Every structure is written in C-alpha cells, then in structure tokens.
Amino acid sequence: MTAADVAREAGVSPATVGFVMNRTKGQTISEATRKRVLAASQELNYKPHHAARALRSGRNKIVLLVLPDWPLAHSLRTNLEVLTHELASHGYTLVTYTPLADSTATPLWAILEPAVVIGYGQFSDEDLADMKSLGIRNIIPDRATAQPSSDFTSGPKLQAQYLLGLGHKQLGFAHPADPRLEEFVAARLHLVEQVCSETGVPAPVVRQVDYQDPASASAVTAWHEAGVTGIVAYNDETAADVISAAARKGIRVPEELSVIGHDDSPLAARFLPPISSVGVDMEQLGLYTAGIALHHAEGHPLPDVPTNTARIVPRESAALLVRRR
Amino acid sequence: MTAADVAREAGVSPATVGFVMNRTKGQTISEATRKRVLAASQELNYKPHHAARALRSGRNKIVLLVLPDWPLAHSLRTNLEVLTHELASHGYTLVTYTPLADSTATPLWAILEPAVVIGYGQFSDEDLADMKSLGIRNIIPDRATAQPSSDFTSGPKLQAQYLLGLGHKQLGFAHPADPRLEEFVAARLHLVEQVCSETGVPAPVVRQVDYQDPASASAVTAWHEAGVTGIVAYNDETAADVISAAARKGIRVPEELSVIGHDDSPLAARFLPPISSVGVDMEQLGLYTAGIALHHAEGHPLPDVPTNTARIVPRESAALLVRRR
DNA sequence: GAACACCACTAGTACGTGCTAGTAGCGGTG
C-alpha cells in the first residue's frame, strides 16, 4: 500500500495525498478532498513507508531514549509506557537503547537517524559531537539547553523536609557505592543540603553504604556518633542497605534511626520494616518528557513544568523523634 | 558520502561499488578493482545509508531482540554484549525492544523492518501473523522451526544432578509466583523431572514461593513433611525466597534443607548463606545466538550447538545429606 | 577467422516519500 495507491483510490495525485497526510504547511486542501483522501487511506489501511520517509526527509520519526546501564528504578516502566503512548499519538516511535561499555559498534543513533535523542544524564563530549556531526539537532539534555529536570528536584527536598518535620535536627545522607550513579547522587545531595541550609539545621553527614561491603556498618556508627537521627537515602535500595547495616550494629529503625528512601519501589513496601519513601508521578513525568521531545521535533509549545510530581509515602522506617540525645 | 562519491574517487561506476561493498553473488570483480574501491571507501569514510538501503532492499540490517517485561537476569548483560559485537562484525545492529502490555502503538518490527526478530519465549499468534504479513521471514523461535535452545536444558539438569550427587533422595522444586515466567518454569521443571525419572528417584514436589506472600512458609513445611531434603529453585531469587521462608520456620539451610539456585546472579553471592547456583556461559551463548541470527539473515551455516555452557557454582546453601530422616 | 563463451564492468531504473515549481480554474477589478 503506497501513497500512489491511496491517490488512485481517492482520485487525486500522490502529491495531494502527501499534503493531506503530513498537514503540510503553506498548502491549502479543500475539506472535501481531505476527507476523500483520509477515507481512502483508511480503507486501504495505508501506512507510510518508514524507510522511504527517512530517506527523503533525512530523519526518522523515532525518539531514541538512551538509558544508562545501571539497574533502573521499577517506576521507570510506567514512565516509558506513558512516553511511548504519547509519542505514538503524534506518529513517533520510542526506541530505548543502552550503549555498551566497550562498544566499538556504531551507536544506534547513527543507524536509526532519530528525530530526537533523549538521555538520562549528560552525554559525553564525544557522543555529543558524534550526534551533532550526524545532523541530529534535537538532543536532550544538551549542555547548551539545560532542562530544568524538575522531577528530580522535589523528591529529595521532600525527603529532607519530611524528616525535619518529624523533629529530626541532624540529618545524614546515605550515598550508594555505584560510581555510575555519582552524577545523580550529587544532584540529590545538593538539594538536601539546600533544604538544610534554608531551614537552619546543620548540613547532612554524608556516608557511603553498600550491600556487599561490611564497612557499611561503620557508616551507621559514624552517624550515630555525630548525633544523626534521620537518614535521607539516595533511593530505596540504599535505604535498605542502611537499615541492614543498622540491624547489624543493633540500632533499631525507626526508634533510634529514621530512614527515608526514594522511588517507592516494590522493595520499599516489602522490606522489614517497610520503608517510608517518596513516590514520583511517573505518568505526569512521561507526559512532560513527551512534550519536550515534541517541542524539539515538531515545534510544539514547551509543556508546562509539572508540579507536585513527588509525594511522601509514609511507612514505618521513619518516625517522630521522641528522645533527645 | 555516498556510493557515487566512492565510485568517482575509485574511478569506477556506482554499480561496481555496490558489488564490492555487498559481495554480490554472481558478480565477478577483479582483485585490483576491489582493492581500489575498498581503499576509496576507507579514505572517504563511506558508510552506507541505512534508510536508502532499507528502502531499496526492503529490509534493514537490524536484528531485533524482543525482551520480556519481567526483570532480566543480570547475566543477560554479557550475553547482549557478545551478541551485539558479533552481529556488528557482520554489519548488523542489535536493537532490543520490550513491547508494552497495553500498547496500541505500532510494534517496533513494523518500523525498523529488521532482518531477523529474536524472542525469548514463543511469540503470540497475533504477533507472529503480524510479522509474517510484514514480510519478516526470519523469526526466532518460530513454531515451525523450533530451536533446541540448548542453553536452558543443561542448567536445570545440573541442578538436579548436583543435589542427587550430594545424596538427596527426594527433591522439591521451587516455583516462582510471577505468571509471566510460567513458560520457562514449566520447561525447567520438566528437565528436573526427567533427571529424577532417569535416576529412579521420585518426582520433585512442586511448591510455589514468593517474597511477598507469607504463605510461602507453608511450602517449606510441606516439603519438610514430604521428606524433601533438596530444593531445585527456578532461579537465585526463588532460592533466596525459599531460604527466607525456611528461616521463618526455623529450618536450617543447608543442614536440614539444601537449596540450589540458577543463574549465578550477584544476589546468590551476597545472600546469607551464599547460594549455590548454576552459572551459564553467556559469552558462548551470545555467539551461538548470533550464529543462528546470521544463519537466517545471511545463509551462514548453522552454528554448532554449544556444549558445557552451564557449570555448578558451589557455595553454602547446598550440602551433603548427612542424617537420614 | 568466425562463432562463441566468459569476464569485468557500466547504464540506468526502481524503491516510496516529501516537497518545489508549476498550472488550471475562477471570481473580482478596472
């Protein structure tokens, strides 16, 4: 089924079909003809040929989402679902891609010629240069056009505010060991520090914890000695590591130490004790990301930055500070 | 940089360039010309235009790997790396794709026009029909051309044989709760049953365990009452669930109950006690998968079915049966 | 030395789309 078939069926030229299908600007098509073409394309179940379109226009109607190679939060799934759906409704396809560490292979953006490339963190300079040289102009985030990435700002703030609201006066920050997370950890820590300084409490005591590292237990002792009673963990896994370490040192959670995670992952709900966490509205976030992508690809207006995407999910790992030390 | 540019540089026609680049069958090219063309393409850093190729040939040099939406074994990463690498060396690109449950969106195979589609389990009839109608003929696994999927056969057998070798006479099989795994669970269980019947011991007692389900503990009791002393778990996560449940019932592992996992995941190494498991040679497996894909795409000879891809990784969760009950 | 086979290449076209340049029709205006 080609555009020519549709044209024949509708009794118009192939060019007209193109104009109708793409809503080409600067072309006027009578309502009658438009309907005739649309009806014909429906009837013949016409689907534009992607390769031909890519060849002609030099760009594919694909949004390439570059995912990091560390394990992704469970909640990302919803995000992807909404994002895919929203992009599909505008004719775009979402392809996810995780570059391999050693890879000498051609990166996917060179092959697919996507209209937009979205990354989670910043791209490396080489990758950026590579994409630019391939004529990909819509790269998110670009160093030049930094996005507000609002989603990651309210969560960590909420964590800190929640603990402070429970009466904790000295916070700790639990830092995961995985070096690949560094960029994101730094961002979240910064926000927590910001809240502390705004509220007039001391800066959080930062310690690293890790499941496989027995030294993690010493982090808990260090916090304890520093008078820390509330821990902001990078995410739920880190929170679980903190609680495990505390258990090994005989420190009770939440009686002696409150811990709050981030992401509201299944782990948080299942852990013993269940971990208080911050849930992020992945649906809203997916829509926002799609909006940004369509802004770059189609010139749609920039979507409003979503508000209130994060909310506290109270469970048992964080409690009111009862005893002053 | 187009083939025409290379042709001009090498002093030949564009057609000749095509013949050289694609090693077109039924075309003879003198060694001198071939070298000249190759040199020119090197010099100009010529890369064939994927969209144009796809348009002309109707197929993209892409292998689409359809991944399930359940969390994948950690070891898959190595598999993907090798697979990508091997395919890349033959000019193919691996794209991974996870269909969304609700998705009304066009599946990726319709857009990318891949040369080969590889799935993990069986495809649904609709998906299969869809792909066929799109002219994709290389689908793995296809119901018609069932692959021996050798990799999944030796692992479960090893698990059972290992426990039997340790003196256990009545095995249990730990079944995960996730219904999406059903197909794979059934396959592994079948192999374990096969080993039992070959060895002349009773069939394994099958019970379901799940992290979030307190009823899991009753599975352990049931095994205990049935005289089961060794558990073959579907994978390491399931093994961990069995051990947790046993701990809750006061049954010691491995003294009273031996458990063996599958996949040799990081969890197995970290758990308390460390979980004996089965490691699979993902590198060999990746090469094999690549071989199958290239067989379908390029008519390469079928690769040899790899042997000894699985090996026991002994740790502490499985031990010799000392006391007879 | 004519006929033929074969090698090594070239000319040229088709794939399906997006879009530029061109044009027929037509109502309005001087």
Add this chain to the structure above:
DNA sequence: CACCGCTACTAGCACGTACTAGTGGTGTTC
C-alpha cells in the same frame, strides 16, 4: 475583456542504494 490574485491542485524530481540488463573486450574452439 484583459489582467490580477488566489485557491486547489498536479507533474515530477531527489534522496542513496541494490540490482537487472546490457556491453566491450579477451581468450578459446572448430
């Protein structure tokens, strides 16, 4: 009624590749 401006289209090209049909040249055979 010639001219203009505008609407509503159409003709046809270009994108870069893969490949068919064709062709000149060389060696072989009878």
